[in-house]
Amino acid sequence: MKVFAIIVPDWAIYGWLAVSAVQALFAILSFTLRGRDKANHRETFE
Known part of the structure; x- marks a missing residue:
């Protein structure tokens, strides 16, 4: 996970989280x- 965090910048992670949210x-x-x-x-039909 540390290597992944170093490769991917914070703004990319936050951007992906924002898009998914x-x-x-x-x-x-x-x-x-x-x-x-x-x-x-349903109400109208009844």
């Missing part, structure tokens, strides 16, 4: 929005 946020947001849409459709 943003992707996770977008996935959660889209999932919740989809779930809400399904719930709304």
Whole structure:
């Protein structure tokens, strides 16, 4: 792990973490929005 840390700069690690965090946020947001849409459709159909 020490060799990996020396080869990869800190900004690259933080950038990758930020990108993965943003992707996770977008996935959660889209999932919740989809779930809400399904719930709304169910209510209208009933």
